[in-house]
Amino acid sequence: MTLAELLPTYRRSLPEKLPAEIWPDAAVAMPSGDLVVSGVSLTELADRFGTPGYVLDLPTLRGQCRAYRALDAEIAYAGKAFLCRRMARLIAEEGLSLDVCSGGELATALSADFPAERILLHGNAKTDAELRSAAQAGVGRVVVDSLAEIDRLSGPQDVLIRVTPGVDGHTHRAVATGVEDQKFGASLAGGQAAVAVARVLARPELRLVGLHCHLGSQITDIAAYEEAVRRLVAFLAEIAVRHGVALPQLNLGGGHAVAYCPGDAAFDLRCFASRIPRVLSDECRKHGLLPPRLTLEPGRAIAARAGLTLYRVVTVKHSSTRTYVAVDGGFSDNPRAELYGARYTARLVGRFSNAQKRAMHVVGRHCEAGDVLIPDAQLPSDIRAGDLLAVPCTGAYHHSMASTYNLVPRPPVLAVDDGEAEIWVRRETETDLLRRDTA
Numbered sequence: 269m270t271l272a273e274l275l276p277t278y279r280r281s282l283p284e285k286l287p288a289e290i291w292p293d294a295a296v297a298m299p300s301g302d303l304v305v306s307g308v309s310l311t312e313l314a315d316r317f318g319t320p321g322y323v324l325d326l327p328t329l330r331g332q333c334r335a336y337r338a339l340d341a342e343i344a345y346a347g348k349a350f351l352c353r354r355m356a357r358l359i360a361e362e363g364l365s366l367d368v369c370s371g372g373e374l375a376t377a378l379s380a381d382f383p384a385e386r387i388l389l390h391g392n393a394k395t396d397a398e399l400r401s402a403a404q405a406g407v408g409r410v411v412v413d414s415l416a417e418i419d420r421l422s423g424p425q426d427v428l429i430r431v432t433p434g435v436d437g438h439t440h441r442a443v444a445t446g447v448e449d450q451k452f453g454a455s456l457a458g459g460q461a462a463v464a465v466a467r468v469l470a471r472p473e474l475r476l477v478g479l480h481c482h483l484g485s486q487i488t489d490i491a492a493y494e495e496a497v498r499r500l501v502a503f504l505a506e507i508a509v510r511h512g513v514a515l516p517q518l519n520l521g522g523g524h525a526v527a528y529c530p531g532d533a534a535f536d537l538r539c540f541a542s543r544i545p546r547v548l549s550d551e552c553r554k555h556g557l558l559p560p561r562l563t564l565e566p567g568r569a570i571a572a573r574a575g576l577t578l579y580r581v582v583t584v585k586h587s588s589t590r591t592y593v594a595v596d597g598g599f600s601d602n603p604r605a606e607l608y609g610a611r612y613t614a615r616l617v618g619r620f621s622n623a624q625k626r627a628m629h630v631v632g633r634h635c636e637a638g639d640v641l642i643p644d645a646q647l648p649s650d651i652r653a654g655d656l657l658a659v660p661c662t663g664a665y666h667h668s669m670a671s672t673y674n675l676v677p678r679p680p681v682l683a684v685d686d687g688e689a690e691i692w693v694r695r696e697t698e699t700d701l702l703r704r705d706t707a
């Protein structure tokens with residue numbers, strides 16, 4: 269045999285590092301076909317805890333927190349991406365602040381002893397009960413979303429005003445929030461933002477500490493953030509002239525995109541970190557202001573790549589048009605595929621297959637024809653019932669958006685670190701579901 273002929277066999281005998289942009293940092297494909305994440309075999313994990321399951325790699329999670337913490341800005345993790353008590357503790361340990369947007373997220377953070385002063389409360393429809401809980405807990409900042417909300421706040425309370433800057437982040441319509449004609453924030457162009465500022469300043473028990481904007485989610489366009497900075501600094505200057513106050517904080521929200529498939533465009537954090545502070549200081553100088561302290565609220569960019577979903581193939585159906593690989597999860601653990609047309613990849617885990625890869629639909633178990641997790645996934649043609657599939661990049665907006673549609677209980681969250689697995693959220697059971705039913 270020639271060296272060239274031997275090379276593929278030799279390569280196959282070595283662990284293979286997986287594409288770093290979509291898999292956890294320490295994910296390795298073993299020659300046996302198993303996948304090992306932070307020293308934990310996914311085959312063993314599936315045998316021990318069952319499937320489907322969300323696997324969360326803690327070193328990747330901590331690494332992302334640290335990459336953000338290295339910036340010259342306050343980092344408030346957006347809990348809507350993924351939150352449970354252990355997550356709140358990890359975020360606190362890593363020195364981040366926390367953005368919560370519901371009483372449930374607030375209660376989770378508080379019950380994990382997350383420092384209340386580092387919590388920001390968001391929401392376009394905060395209920396009286398949520399505002400009361402926030403005040404009782406001593407939440408650091410409330411981000412005011414509307415004029416009417418200002419009158420419902422009680423002090424003493426630090427507040428930010430969420431401004432709609434009229435900037436398009438070029439993302440999916442369902443998650444575009446920087447533009448006019450959507451439900452969030454007080455419009456800059458329409459004048460509501462200016463009215464909101466005057467109204468907060470007229471309430472001595474409220475302390476206006478800054479402005480907030482959130483352009484949307486899964487954004488790669490850094491120029492959009494630069495434009496938002498220009499508009500918000502001009503507004504800060506207007507506020508300084510009209511009211512004689514210099515607001516010390518500027519919160520640019522989150523929205524930093526991640527790659528779900530190899531080759532997808534992702535957010536360039538290094539570029540953001542070099543361009544945004546420069547625009548901020550240039551604009552402030554132009555307007556004679558001292559630069560405010562920046563806050564960023566990444567959710568997806570912190571959590572997405574740390575997570576993957578592990579499914580078991582239940583059945584493989586060959587129709588006249590295509591092959592359907594049906595797994596034991598679907599829309600209830602990943603509504604993003606159907607909601608936003610989000611694209612994913614899948615990888616066979618647990619056995620090595622030499623079979624030619626072919627395009628096939630990975631479908632869920634739910635009673636909807638639209639429950640297609642991955643159209644035209646490239647998988648070995650010998651895929652069969654009982655195989656395990658791993659879908660990467662499901663650490664953000666999967667567990668947090670999971671439902672019990674068709675009364676399918678929700679999967680557990682299994683944290684892996686240094687060869688150990690730990691249940692962060694246990695698997696929901698049919699008994700859990702029945703417990704809420706009062707009949």
Ligand SMILES: Cc1ncc(COP(=O)(O)O)c(C=O)c1O
Nearest residue numbers: 346485522523524565566567568
């Ligand atoms: C106010 C606010 N901040 C932060 C985020 C986090 O967004 P992402 O997960 O895209 O970073 C969101 C969600 O889009 C949000 O609404």
Ligand SMILES: N[C@@H](CCCC[NH3+])C(=O)O
Nearest residue numbers: 348443485486604664665
């Ligand atoms: N749920 C959306 C993100 C929403 C962002 C919340 N402000 C997604 O999965 O892409």
